[in-house]
Amino acid sequence: MKIKIFKLKKHKLEKDHLNFYKDNGYLVLRGVFKKKEVNYLNKKISFFSDEGWHNIMNPDRKEFLIAQTLSKIGKIKNLQDKIKFLKKAEETSIIYREYLKDKRVKKLLERITKNKMVGLMTHVIFKHARSKYSKLSWAPHQDNSYAKMKGHSYITTNLFIHKSNKKNGCLYLFPGSHKKGLLKFKKYFSYHANENQKPGNRTKLNTNNFKKIDLKINSGDYLIMNGNLVHGSYPNLSKKYSRHLISFNYGIKGKKFFSGDTAQRRSIQL
Ligand SMILES: O=C(O)CCC(=O)C(=O)O
Numbered sequence: 355m356k357i358k359i360f361k362l363k364k365h366k367l368e369k370d371h372l373n374f375y376k377d378n379g380y381l382v383l384r385g386v387f388k389k390k391e392v393n394y395l396n397k398k399i400s401f402f403s404d405e406g407w408h409n410i411m412n413p414d415r416k417e418f419l420i421a422q423t424l425s426k427i428g429k430i431k432n433l434q435d436k437i438k439f440l441k442k443a444e445e446t447s448i449i450y451r452e453y454l455k456d457k458r459v460k461k462l463l464e465r466i467t468k469n470k471m472v473g474l475m476t477h478v479i480f481k482h483a484r485s486k487y488s489k490l491s492w493a494p495h496q497d498n499s500y501a502k503m504k505g506h507s508y509i510t511t512n513l514f515i516h517k518s519n520k521k522n523g524c525l526y527l528f529p530g531s532h533k534k535g536l537l538k539f540k541k542y543f544s545y546h547a548n549e550n551q552k553p554g555n556r557t558k559l560n561t562n563n564f565k566k567i568d569l570k571i572n573s574g575d576y577l578i579m580n581g582n583l584v585h586g587s588y589p590n591l592s593k594k595y596s597r598h599l600i601s602f603n604y605g606i607k608g609k610k611f612f613s614g615d616t617a618q619r620r621s622i623q624l
């Protein structure tokens with residue numbers, strides 16, 4: 355089965371898109387974000403990456419961005435440059451927060467769920483070519499196994515920075531698996547996984563009963579995924595091509611969610 359990519363006219367979702375999402379549990383949209391925006395977001399966050407290009411959790415919150423870059427700050431010799439760095443962290447967090455609250459996204463998500471939505475967390479996963487963390491391949495999991503929201507209230511969205519396929523660590527999905535709801539799972543490291551572990555809570559879904567599709571996508575493509583859709587990803591084995599993605603996550607306004615010690619999800623008005 356091939357992945358279906360929709361080109362949007364005027365950022366408007368038609369009935370076909372909604373039916374596709376309902377049946378398959380995902381939508382890949384082309385043309386929501388401009389190339390310029392994608393490059394801008396990538397440039398801003400790459401400045402904060404460490405040597406191994408570890409994930410960055412919640413770059414839309416300055417305290418998260420600073421806490422994850424303390425060793426970089428420690429290496430800066432003079433006071434002015436330290437202050438400049440902190441100002442840059444604040445500026446970047448504001449930019450990322452604006453994108454979490456993006457009006458285009460709000461409109462798309464509220465049309466899909468027919469509900470008001472809130473932002474919950476953001477996450478950048480680099481898989482930079484030849485870096486320590488490039489080979490992280492995620493085991494099949496449901497993102498909602500972390501937020502644990504009832505029904506289909508939790509939505510993950512991924513903005514893909516680079517063109518990607520199986521060789522440089524793209525995602526794979528099991529379309530239709532969201533219909534099973536939140537399944538039993540075994541807890542496993544995600545953000546805290548080391549470079550030799552396969553991150554992700556282990557779902558109990560028998561993935562052999564589902565077709566698997568590789569998310570072969572272009573730079574700037576935008577994935578909207580039901581939080582109960584089972585998915586995973588390949589390691590980036592390419593020597594040349596990085597695979598950065600920005601994950602913006604949402605929930606239906608007013609519904610309960612699990613905040614989590616690392617992600618510290620909280621309700622952010624859109
Ligand atoms: O970045 C990846 O390869 C997969 C990430 C993922 O599935 C997640 O963060 O839940």
Ligand SMILES: [Fe+2]
Nearest residue numbers: 495496497585
């Ligand atoms: Fe995931």
